[in-house]
Amino acid sequence: MPPSFTGFTEKKMEDVALEIEYDHPKSRYLRTERLPHIWCPGCGIGIVLNSYLEAVGKSGIPAEDIVLVSGIGCTARLPGYSNIDSYHTIHGRGIAFATGMKVANPALRVSVISGDGDLFNIGGNHIMHAARRNVDMLVICVNNFNYGMTGGQHGATTPIGSRTASSPYGSTEDSFNLPYIMAALGASYVARWTVLHVRQLVQSITRGMKHRGFSFIEILSTCPPNFGKDNNFPSGFSEMEHYRQFCTVDNTANLREISIDFLAKKPIVLGEFVNERRKTYHEREEQVMKMAQGDQQ
Amino acid sequence: MKKFINKGQHFMNGNYACVEAAILAGCRFYGGYPITPSSEILEGMSARLPEVGGHFIEMEDEIGSIAAVLGASNAGLKAMTATSGPGFSLMQEGIGLAMITETPCVIVDEMRAGPSTGIPTRVSQGDVMQGRWGTHGDVETIAYAPNSVQEMFDLTIEAFNQSENYRQPVFIMADQVVGHMSEKIVINDPDEYHVTERITRNSHDDSMTVFDYSRDFTPMFLPGKGFHGMVDSLSHDERGYPSNSPEVGDMMMGHLLGKIRNNRDKIVRYEEFMLEDADIVIVAYGILSRVAERVVTDGRKNGLKIGMFRPVTLWPFPDHEIERLSENAERIVVAEINYGQYSHPVREYSRIPVEEIHFIPAALPSPEAMLRSVLKSPEPRAIKGGVSK
Incomplete structure (x- = not known):
């Protein structure tokens, strides 16, 4: 029932607030009793949660068919706030867990939503092989360029030169260029957006969910208290402003050249880089089953 | 399609006996990584599971293997993996996840000489304490030590049954000799074996939370059925919601340890x-x-x-x-x-x-x-x- 403002004077303020909260368009997809969430002011993960739930509605896929899996970290808490079957597993292993789940029950629509550290540092081996196998799942990597939950240490996605809690002189390692890696590994849908580009993001998540095969979306996020404060982004707004100024959309970009370098003020290339159809793990497994069962008849 | 092995006398090694027993016990998912001396279980499963409509996947490592097994088990299939000491070490964190999320599965550890790579092709019993205290935190484990190919068969079925009864991982801590030795075994008609089926909840029931700490056993919910359940590796309350509260943690631990301690006499065999x-x-x-x-x-x-x-x-x-x-x-x-x-x-x-x-x-x-x-x-x-x- 939509909130009614007509009897406003007769109602207590709290009642109206409750009614409005209850009728929030996303509340049916949220475990509202778990709110407020743990994310810091200025964090972009809430935008990702909102965008994902928006995409669930748009995709036409019944929420009951969806399973959310995550590893460990700030982003890995996202599934726990959604009122969708969710599995918060151990650090780095979300994709391997999701692989078992999808293979065991191919009818499930599996999404893995986790952070850059979880998916590409400790969990790098699993994302590599899930993409190669073309397991039919959507992987959303929220990239905040650091390990947020442990206090802002550098990792494989930290742009070179960035100061973090464990690179006080500036990171000396080259960082991963995620769309380039994922395309090379065989992911059949690859896109990159930021938490500023919400419209494109919702559309991309909707496509990724409906895409048959391994889909990967990198979402550049904000992390003011950990990454931002030492890297010229003291607030979520300032990092958003950087995205507004430096992002360009180019679906046909040469992926080799789209690494991220904040210090050099390099343009940040966004877009939907790969969208192709190849046989999924499940389709190939079905052939094996036919062979195995045919042999015995 | 040959569903079950023929009843009667067979001459086979422990690893193949384990495969046939797992199929009979209802195992329909295997996620594993090759390692001596357990590789024949992986190979046997790759041939047998597709015949019975089950799923076999060779994962990228043992960490991925145990994670995939837990994913499959949570999706509703009886699932297993097999490994040896080095792989068992890698699986320990996943075993802790199975414990805290109460996910049934069977893990075969065929012990070879250690530590580290050790002597891969030779016997040892060096993992027995790892089968007790390998994962971090307090757990009560169930581990079988078969001494023959016959027991490899019988105890594999029992391991699957107990993992369903107590909703937790069960180990088969065989040694290299039991895995590789070939000897006579007798297999009965499939109907003569007791097989514990997975008890699940099919749809959302508001009177039931994901876990129930007042009972030793709560039926699992399956994803994709509208239950809206949450399963968490963090200490959690009965709804599955994470909690920092020592009281909630203590309630959860009391349940996890109690379900084994209270039923000790039904589990211990000698x-x-x-x-x-x-x-x-x-x-x-x-x-x-x-x-x-x-x-x-x-x-x-x-x-x-x-x-x-x-x-x-x-x-x-x-x-x-x-x-x-x-x-x-x-x-x-x-x-x-x-x-x-x-x-x-x-x-x-x-x-x-x-x-x-x-x-x-x-x-x-x-x-x-x-x-x-x-x-x-x-x-x-x-x-x-x-x-x-």
Whole structure:
């Protein structure tokens, strides 16, 4: 029932607030009793949660068919706030867990939503092989360029030169260029957006969910208290402003050249880089089953 | 399509017996990584599972294997993996996840000489304490130690049943010899085996939370059925929601540990061999119990009052039984193929001093060698060229 403002004077303020909260368009997809969430002011993960739930509605896929899996970290808490079957597993292993789940029950629509550290540092081996196998799942990597939950240490996605809690002189390692890696590994849908580009993001998540095969979306996020404060982004707004100024959309970009370098003020290339159809793990497994069962008849 | 193995006598090795038993027990998912001496289980499953409509996947490593097994089990299939010491080490964090999320599965660990890569093709019993305390935090584990190909078959079925009964991972801690040895086994008609089916909830029931800490067993919910459930590796309340509260953590732990401790007598299994009047009790498990059995038979022929106690479940530990034995025995001698592991809990529960015999990992001793060691006791046996006690 939509909130009614007509009897406003007769109602207590709290009642109206409750009614409005209850009728929030996303509340049916949220475990509202778990709110407020743990994310810091200025964090972009809430935008990702909102965008994902928006995409669930748009995709036409019944929420009951969806399973959310995550590893460990700030982003890995996202599934726990959604009122969708969710599995918060151990650090780095979300994709391997999701692989078992999808293979065991191919009818499930599996999404893995986790952070850059979880998916590409400790969990790098699993994302590599899930993409190669073309397991039919959507992987959303929220990239905040650091390990947020442990206090802002550098990792494989930290742009070179960035100061973090464990690179006080500036990171000396080259960082991963995620769309380039994922395309090379065989992911059949690859896109990159930021938490500023919400419209494109919702559309991309909707496509990724409906895409048959391994889909990967990198979402550049904000992390003011950990990454931002030492890297010229003291607030979520300032990092958003950087995205507004430096992002360009180019679906046909040469992926080799789209690494991220904040210090050099390099343009940040966004877009939907790969969208192709190849046989999924499940389709190939079905052939094996036919062979195995045919042999015995 | 051949669903189950023909009943009757077979000559096969322990690994293939494990495969056939798993199929019979209803296992329909295998996620694994090749490792000596367990690889035949992986190979056997790759051929057999597709025949019965099950799913086989060779994962990128053992960490991925256990994670995939837990994902599959949570999706509703009975699932297993098999490995050896190095892989078992890698799986320990995943085993903790299985414990806290109460996910049933079976993990075969075929022990080979360690530590590290050790001697991959040779026998050891060096992982028995890892099967108890391998993962971090407090857990109560269930671990079987088969001593024959027949037991590899029978205990694999029992392991699946118990993992469903108690909703937790169950280990089969076989040694390399049991996996690779071929011998005669007898397989009955599939209907003659008791198989515990997975009990699940199909749709959302508001009166039921994801977990129920007041009972030892709560039916699992399956994803994709509208339950809107949450499963978390963090300490969680009965709704599955994470919590930092020590009280909630204590409630959860009380449930996780209690479901095994309360049912200890239904889980613990052991075998007694010529113990009625025995002054000397050999405690041996796994393949070494076959050697000990011969030592007892030979010893009896020579007038020794000797017998054997064999834990079939290494864990939970047969504590009452060891206490009872130690009241009548003159000597308790723990024999194992490691440098002293299972002797520790035996000593904890024995009322008399416990002697240890260590056999060098990588070699199965002859009955003569074991008998000599037993008779030399209580002087601890010095291991030539190795560690002496």
